[in-house]
Amino acid sequence: xxxxxxxxxxxxxxxxxxxxxxxxxxxxxxxxxxxxxxxxxxxxxxxxxxxxxxxxxxxxxxxxxxxxxxxxxxxxxxxxxxxxxxxxxxxxxxxxxxxxxxxxxxxxxxxxxxxxxxxxxxxxxxxxxxxxxxxxxxxxxxxxxxxxxxxxxxxxxxxxxxxxxxxxxxxxxxxxxxxxxxxxxxxxxxxxxxxxxxxxxxxxxxxxxxxxxxxxxxxxxxxxxxxxxxxxxxxxxxxxxxxxxxxxxxxxxxxxxxxxxxx
Amino acid sequence: xxxxxxxxxxxxxxxxxxxxxxxxxxxxxxxxxxxxxxxxxxxxxxxxxxxxxxxxxxxxxxxxxxxxxxxxxxxxxxxxxxxxxxxxxxxxxxxxxxxxxxxxxxxxxxxxxxxxxxxxxxxxxxxxxxxxxxxxxxxxxxxxxxxxxxxxxxxxxxxxxxxxxxxxxxxxxxxxxxxxxxxxxxxxxxxxxxxxxxxxxxxxxxxxxxxxxxxxxxxxxxxxxxxxxxxxxxxxxxxxxxxxxxxxxxxxxxxxxxxxxxx
Numbered sequence: 358x359x360x361x362x363x364x365x366x367x368x369x370x371x372x373x374x375x376x377x378x379x380x381x382x383x384x385x386x387x388x389x390x391x392x393x394x395x396x397x398x399x400x401x402x403x404x405x406x407x408x409x410x411x412x413x414x415x416x417x418x419x420x421x422x423x424x425x426x427x428x429x430x431x432x433x434x435x436x437x438x439x440x441x442x443x444x445x446x447x448x449x450x451x452x453x454x455x456x457x458x459x460x461x462x463x464x465x466x467x468x469x470x471x472x473x474x475x476x477x478x479x480x481x482x483x484x485x486x487x488x489x490x491x492x493x494x495x496x497x498x499x500x501x502x503x504x505x506x507x508x509x510x511x512x513x514x515x516x517x518x519x520x521x522x523x524x525x526x527x528x529x530x531x532x533x534x535x536x537x538x539x540x541x542x543x544x545x546x547x548x549x550x551x552x553x554x555x556x557x558x559x560x561x562x563x564x565x566x567x568x569x570x571x572x573x574x575x576x577x578x579x580x581x582x583x584x585x586x587x588x589x590x591x592x593x594x595x596x597x598x599x600x601x602x603x604x605x606x607x608x609x610x611x612x613x614x615x616x617x618x619x620x
Numbered sequence: 621x622x623x624x625x626x627x628x629x630x631x632x633x634x635x636x637x638x639x640x641x642x643x644x645x646x647x648x649x650x651x652x653x654x655x656x657x658x659x660x661x662x663x664x665x666x667x668x669x670x671x672x673x674x675x676x677x678x679x680x681x682x683x684x685x686x687x688x689x690x691x692x693x694x695x696x697x698x699x700x701x702x703x704x705x706x707x708x709x710x711x712x713x714x715x716x717x718x719x720x721x722x723x724x725x726x727x728x729x730x731x732x733x734x735x736x737x738x739x740x741x742x743x744x745x746x747x748x749x750x751x752x753x754x755x756x757x758x759x760x761x762x763x764x765x766x767x768x769x770x771x772x773x774x775x776x777x778x779x780x781x782x783x784x785x786x787x788x789x790x791x792x793x794x795x796x797x798x799x800x801x802x803x804x805x806x807x808x809x810x811x812x813x814x815x816x817x818x819x820x821x822x823x824x825x826x827x828x829x830x831x832x833x834x835x836x837x838x839x840x841x842x843x844x845x846x847x848x849x850x851x852x853x854x855x856x857x858x859x860x861x862x863x864x865x866x867x868x869x870x871x872x873x874x875x876x877x878x879x880x881x882x883x
Contacts, residue, residue: 398693401664401665401666402664402665403664426698426702429697429698429701429702430661430693430694430697430698431693431697432697433696433697433700433701434692434693434694434695434696434697434698434700434701435689435692435693435697437696437697438692438696438697438718438720438774438782439689439692439782441718441720441721442720442776442780442781442782445720445723445776445780446779446780446781450722450723451721451722452717452721452722452758453718453720453721454715455701455704455716457701457704457705457708457716458704458714458715458716459713459714459715459767460708460713494765495715495767498761498762498765499722499761502757502761504722504758511701513705513708516709517705517708517709518705518709519701519702519705
């Protein structure tokens with residue numbers, strides 16, 4: 358069983374991903390993002406991204422109710438359903454799911470962030486949470502009956518409230534449950550670039566030890582992504598291929614090990 | 621097995637519907653709209669409703685790709701997922717579905733409308749279609765394993781393209797497949813009003829013969845709704861209760877036959 362994670366960028370070739378998945382004929386769970394689409398929608402709706410600064414100086418995005426609404430529209434609505442449509446048109450019997458549906462991905466709500474507002478210290482808690490487990494039985498039920506799960510955020514917290522989570526953490530928990538033999542991460546680059554500005558600097562392979570070094574040196578979103586990759590291996594042995602999602606045969610290319618292999 | 625259809629108006633008490641469904645403990649398929657939400661979203665996004673006038677003078681809404689995008693965001697995204705969240709919070713193990721997921725609702729794409737543009741006759745075809753059948757096996761798979769399906773548009777056409785359909789027609793096809801003993805339609809009124817402007821004019825019961833008369837006299841959206849109600853009985857005997865969705869115990873109230881009963 359393989360896990361395919363599709364980044365949320367606009368340049369990912371969804372039609373080609375669907376064609377490949379229909380042809381390779383291997384059971385899979387697809388996890389997808391939609392951040393470019395979400396950002397565009399938020400802008401059109403005039404919904405601003407709120408950023409919190411903690412008393413210690415750390416910044417984080419604040420997911421209020423409106424942010425979850427926009428996430429539901431962009432990820433669970435538009436992107437998930439268009440992806441199901443494209444997959445079906447290519448012969449894949451796809452069923453779209455969010456972490457909410459059947460409690461597919463259960464999270465623990467994040468503790469609040471300590472901030473100073475109007476000179477007063479307070480704890481601000483948003484709608485975000487860390488995935489703890491997946492409903493393996495639901496995924497198996499679908500897969501054993503010929504359906505291909507297409508999963509995205511939000512996830513659901515311990516009080517059955519919809520929360521924002523990182524799709525990378527969702528992937529890690531799907532792997533924990535299924536012990537996937539392979540995780541394909543499709544991105545808008547030919548693989549992991551040693552020099553972010555040089556598309557010819559693809560690292561052919563990265564060891565887990567390298568990952569630690571890269572994580573220590575990275576920052577922001579990339580640091581979080583590398584951290585999630587590293588965590589993946591803690592949930593069971595697997596092989597990760599970070600590969601180009603923009604090309605004609607993105608899955609076949611990744612299956613041939615083209616891109617960056619992490620073992 | 622019962623079918624619960626929730627209208628897409630803002631005044632429907634979703635929390636109360638969820639509480640009731642958790643308590644009555646009967647297998648159900650819920651079909652919901654989101655038209656008020658969709659209209660608001662379309663306005664915020666500046667997406668205009670296109671109306672076609674056929675050469676014979678009939679008017680119809682034109683569902684272009686953008687209209688389907690907005691439908692996916694409002695119906696399949698925001699409303700479906702918030703409803704799943706509310707149901708789960710009340711103890712119902714809900715799974716949200718559109719007609720696309722697993723081919724849950726298969727439609728036949730509508731033939732085009734003959735219009736005159738710039739003096740020329742042409743056929744304009746939009747993304748709309750008429751539900752033909754449901755994937756009964758998928759609904760049974762979910763229900764037999766403790767999940768409650770929460771279904772909405774779009775549906776999927778014969779070429780696996782997402783199309784706009786009437787939720788009333790979706791309900792009819794679910795009934796055809798499941799031969800529901802009861803169909804509850806929750807609306808923003810205490811039942812079917814003999815005088816649309818008088819909330820005290822609720823018809824306690826309507827015969828199928830009455831329905832024909834009402835359909836002949838109605839027009840526009842109401843005519844279509846009554847027609848769909850009438851069609852429902854052609855797919856197998858059932859009992860329909862049109863009841864108030866705005867109150868504290870909307871499902872229990874309907875189960876007591878309060879509202880308008882159609883047999």
